[in-house]
Amino acid sequence: xxxxxxxxxxxxxxxxxxxxxxxxxLASAGSDDGMGKLAPAQFxxxxxxxxxxxxxxxxxPVIACGMVGARQGWVEAPYRAVPCAPAAPGDLMAVATAxxxxxxxxxxxxxxxxxxxxxxxxxxxxxxxxxxxxxFDGVFCLPGTHSKWAHVSAGEVVSFQxxxxxxLFALLSQQSVLRHGMGGEGDxxxxxxxxxxxxxxxxxxxxxxxxxxxAEGLLNGLSPASARSRLSGLLIGLELAAAKxxxxxxxxxxxxxxxxxxxxxxxxxxxxxASETLDATACTLAGLAAARGVLQKAKP
Amino acid sequence: xxxxxxxxxxxxxxxxxxxxxxxxxLASAGSDDGMGKLAPAQFxxxxxxxxxxxxxxxxxPVIACGMVGARQGWVEAPYRAVPCAPAAPGDLMAVATAxxxxxxxxxxxxxxxxxxxxxxxxxxxxxxxxxxxxxFDGVFCLPGTHSKWAHVSAGEVVSFQxxxxxxLFALLSQQSVLRHGMGGEGDxxxxxxxxxxxxxxxxxxxxxxxxxxxAEGLLNGLSPASARSRLSGLLIGLELAAAKxxxxxxxxxxxxxxxxxxxxxxxxxxxxxASETLDATACTLAGLAAARGVLQKAKP
Numbered sequence: 089x090x091x092x093x094x095x096x097x098x099x100x101x102x103x104x105x106x107x108x109x110x111x112x113x114l115a116s117a118g119s120d121d122g123m124g125k126l127a128p129a130q131f132x133x134x135x136x137x138x139x140x141x142x143x144x145x146x147x148x149p150v151i152a153c154g155m156v157g158a159r160q161g162w163v164e165a166p167y168r169a170v171p172c173a174p175a176a177p178g179d180l181m182a183v184a185t186a187x188x189x190x191x192x193x194x195x196x197x198x199x200x201x202x203x204x205x206x207x208x209x210x211x212x213x214x215x216x217x218x219x220x221x222x223x224f225d226g227v228f229c230l231p232g233t234h235s236k237w238a239h240v241s242a243g244e245v246v247s248f249q250x251x252x253x254x255x256l257f258a259l260l261s262q263q264s265v266l267r268h269g270m271g272g273e274g275d276x277x278x279x280x281x282x283x284x285x286x287x288x289x290x291x292x293x294x295x296x297x298x299x300x301x302x303a304e305g306l307l308n309g310l311s312p313a314s315a316r317s318r319l320s321g322l323l324i325g326l327e328l329a330a331a332k333x334x335x336x337x338x339x340x341x342x343x344x345x346x347x348x349x350x351x352x353x354x355x356x357x358x359x360x361x362a363s364e365t366l367d368a369t370a371c372t373l374a375g376l377a378a379a380r381g382v383l384q385k386a387k388p
Numbered sequence: 389x390x391x392x393x394x395x396x397x398x399x400x401x402x403x404x405x406x407x408x409x410x411x412x413x414l415a416s417a418g419s420d421d422g423m424g425k426l427a428p429a430q431f432x433x434x435x436x437x438x439x440x441x442x443x444x445x446x447x448x449p450v451i452a453c454g455m456v457g458a459r460q461g462w463v464e465a466p467y468r469a470v471p472c473a474p475a476a477p478g479d480l481m482a483v484a485t486a487x488x489x490x491x492x493x494x495x496x497x498x499x500x501x502x503x504x505x506x507x508x509x510x511x512x513x514x515x516x517x518x519x520x521x522x523x524f525d526g527v528f529c530l531p532g533t534h535s536k537w538a539h540v541s542a543g544e545v546v547s548f549q550x551x552x553x554x555x556l557f558a559l560l561s562q563q564s565v566l567r568h569g570m571g572g573e574g575d576x577x578x579x580x581x582x583x584x585x586x587x588x589x590x591x592x593x594x595x596x597x598x599x600x601x602x603a604e605g606l607l608n609g610l611s612p613a614s615a616r617s618r619l620s621g622l623l624i625g626l627e628l629a630a631a632k633x634x635x636x637x638x639x640x641x642x643x644x645x646x647x648x649x650x651x652x653x654x655x656x657x658x659x660x661x662a663s664e665t666l667d668a669t670a671c672t673l674a675g676l677a678a679a680r681g682v683l684q685k686a687k688p
Contacts, residue, residue, distance in 0.1 A: 159606075167607075203596075204603035234565070234599060250599040252564065259559045264552065265534070291592035292629040296503075299534060299550040303504035306459075307467075329592040 089114055090144040095376040096135070098156035099209060100124040103134065106373060107142045113373065115142065123155040123162075131162035132185050135192070143189045150192045151376045154209035157181060157194040167199035167206060171244045174198070175215035175379040195379050198245060205250050209372075210236045213343050214245060216375030217366050226339030229363075231348045233258070235327060237334040249334065251327040254348075260298065260323075261316055269305030274313035277354075283321025284328075284355050291329040294322055324355050335361055343371050389414055390444035395676040396435070398456035399509060400424040403434060406673060407442045413673065415442065423455040423462075431462035432485050435492070443489045451676045453495040454509035457481060462492075467499035467506060471544045474498070475515035475679040495679050498545060505550050509672075510536045513643050514545060516675030517666050526639030529663075531648045533558070535627055537634040549634065551627040554648075560598065560623075561616055569605030574613035577654075583621025584628075584655050591629040594622050624655050635661055643671050 091107035091114055098104075101122040107114040121134035135150070142148070157165030165181035180193035197208035210230050218224055218240065230236040233254035239246045261270045287294050301319060304310035328335070340356060340363040342349045349365045356363050391407035391414055398404075401422035407414040421434035439450070457465030465481035480493035497508035510530050518524055518540065530536040533554035539546045561570045587594050601619060604610035628635070640656060640663035642649045649665045656663050 199607055200603075201607065203600050204607050205600065206603045206606055249596050250603070251595045252598045253595060255564050256595070259563060263559060263563065264555050292626065294630075295551045295553060295556070295623070295626045296549050296630045298552045300503050300505065303499075303506045303550070306506055307499055307501065307504050323595070326592065326595050330594075330596045 089142070091115075091142050091148065093149040093151060093380060094139055094142060095373050096139075096150055096152035096156070097154055097209065097212075097372050097376075098123060098152050098161075099154045103138060105135075105138050107139075108373070108377070117141075123158060123160065126162075128162055131156065132187065132190070135190075136187060145189075147189060147191050149380065150190055151180070151195065151380045152192065153195040153212035153372070153376060153379075157196060158208060161194075163194060165194040165196035167197050170198055170200050170248065171246045172198070173215070173243055174211040174218065174240075174245050175375060180379060193379075195376070198248070200248060203249070205248055207236055207238075207248060207250070210238070210343075211245065212375035212379065213368060213371040214238055214240065214375070215378045216371035216373065217341060217343055218243060219374040219378050220366060220371065221341065224339070224341065226341065227334045229331075229335070229340060229342050229344075229352060230368075231324075231342065231344040231352050237331045239334060239338075249331065251330065253323050253327045257320060257323050261319060266298065266302055266315070266319065269302055269310065270312050270316045270319070272312045276311070276314040276317040279314040279317040280321040280351065281354070281358060283318035284325040284358065285321075287322045287325025288329050288359070291326050294326050297322055320351065321355075324351060328355060328359070340364070341366055343368050389442070390446075391415075391442050391448065393449040393451060393680060394439055394442060395673050396439075396450055396452035396456070397509065397512075397672050397676075398423060398452050398454045398461075400455045403438060405435075405438050407439075408673070408677070417441075423458060423460065426462075428462055431456065432487065432490070435490075436487060445489075447489060447491050449680065450490055450492045451480070451495065451680045452492065453512035453672070453676060453679075457494040457496060458508060461494075463494060465494045465496035467497050470498055470500050470548065471546045472498070473515075473543055474511040474518065474540075474545050475675060480679060493679075495676070498548070500548060503549070505548055507536055507538075507548060507550070510538070510643075511545070512675035512679065513668060513671040514538055514540065514675070515678045516671035516673065517641060517643055518543060519674040519678050520666060520671065521641065524639070524641065526641065527634045529631075529635070529640060529642050529644075529652060530668075531624075531642065531644040531652050537631045539634060539638075549631065551630065553623045553627045557620060557623050561619060566598065566602055566615070566619065569602055569610065570612050570616045570619070572612045576611070576614040576617040579614040579617040580621040580651065581654070581658060583618035584625040584658065585621075587622045587625025588629050588659070591626050594626050597622055620651065621655075624651060628655060628659070640664070641666055643668050 095106040104118040106116045163183045183192040198211045228238045235251045235253045238248040301315045342365045395406040404418040406416045463483045483492040498511045528538045535551045535553045538548040601615045642665045
């Protein structure tokens with residue numbers, strides 16, 4: 089098996105790669121050699137450890153997105169400023185490699201000057217989503233560690249905004265005083281909806297509601313599953329309160345992990361907002377393919 | 389030097405003790421043997437390591453407040469329910485000790501059932517503040533890791549609310565993605581006021597403003613001092629937005645560390661709210677003295 093090209097999603101914590109043929113994915117592989125633990129000189133070896141089995145005698149194009157293109161990454165791929173298309177001809181950053189079988193190109197991230205914001209990797213998922221939903225006009229929501237909301241119109245990202253929802257959830261549930269009441273597994277949908285409604289209606293009260301979770305655990309025996317679900321609802325509610333100008337009255341598509349996307353779907357539905365959900369990996373692959381296709385058209 | 393009694397403030401991270409005479413403090417000492425690192429059987433030895441030099445041949449009363457009375461502490465001193473006076477006769481919890489020179493008593497914390505909330509240690513500072521400001525009617529604000537706002541009237545704590553402001557600041561500035569742009573020292577008062585005003589006016593936007601700090605660092609070179617001060621302003625602004633029913637139109641007294649109290653004073657002043665500031669240690673000592681005095685009156 090020799091792939092036509094190799095797709096790479098290279099984030100802070102992980103590296104994922106797919107061997108791509110004419111019909112799509114031939115094989116996939118990955119490692120935990122994320123950008124966060126590599127010096128620039130270590131990226132090529134980390135890539136080869138994952139994709140070497142797929143390389144033939146010729147040159148194989150490798151298209152990568154994510155934090156690999158950050159200033160602290162392999163080679164910096166400077167941000168492109170919105171409004172702009174999420175993938176653009178000629179803006180892939182070529183990376184010199186010692187191994188002559190590699191032709192590595194990194195997709196740049198997007199920047200917004202006011203309010204200041206940046207993304208790396210999500211622009212490729214948005215490009216893929218536009219390939220999967222041609223003529224989409226509305227907002228993409230990419231929930232996660234740093235949730236992104238992007239307004240897309242006429243094939244361009246018009247504006248976007250980042251929320252630290254997932255990172256706040258991780259810090260509060262695992263490292264703050266709230267961790268004492270959040271161990272174990274399981275979800276409580278009613279508690280999620282209660283937290284969500286509280287935060288959406290009274291967002292200014294969220295920092296008070298946080299400690300209430302601890303106090304209810306001490307005084308009323310609030311279960312860890314309920315506390316964790318209510319925390320998730322509070323933080324997603326705070327995000328949706330701030331993102332309202334994005335989603336109100338718009339077509340909404342979610343791009344994210346299934347369980348998390350399902351929470352956003354339920355939360356939006358509780359506000360009367362319908363949404364559709366796209367598979368995150370499918371969007372990444374379609375976006376990298378779009379970047380490559382654009383490249384080929386630009387350099388025939 | 390033999391003290392009449394010994395005052396102890398025993399929190400999660402630290403133990404502080406004062407040898408008290410008729411005229412006030414004779415000596416002070418402390419250690420990092422906080423409640424968080426001690427099993428119940430280890431408390432007496434930890435206390436003796438700090439106060440043994442002050443003990444005479446007779447029995448010395450030791451009055452302690454703080455997390456030492458938590459369920460995971462030395463001996464649980466059950467919460468008292470508000471509305472109630474912050475210190476009460478007969479509610480000190482006596483602790484059995486092996487050393488016959490010790491007579492240890494722990495001040496109980498306060499609980500509020502709806503909305504659920506708890507405090508341990510702050511009730512003693514409030515009791516002290518009432519001793520220092522007799523007939524005070526208004527709100528006490530105790531800024532810190534878990535900031536407390538307490539409405540006090542006719543010598544009783546009527547209601548209170550806890551905000552995780554200090555813990556959020558520590559987690560976000562030291563452990564989140566924002567840490568990359570927050571190293572170093574120094575304050576930026578204008579940035580603090582900007583963050584504070586932003587959060588107070590649009591509290592629902594705070595979770596979006598957080599990532600803006602990172603993006604402005606990347607795109608516009610926002611300085612670490614400005615980023616840290618703006619983060620502080622955002623979180624204190626969020627707290628004051630939620631605590632508005634407490635402070636609006638009320639007499640306000642702050643009990644806290646000088647630098648942090650100064651930030652709250654400036655923030656409240658920007659909203660046209662005057663406040664006075666009390667020294668936190670003076671309040672703790674006055675509160676422990678009040679608890680002891682009350683005890684003596686109750687058991688003549």
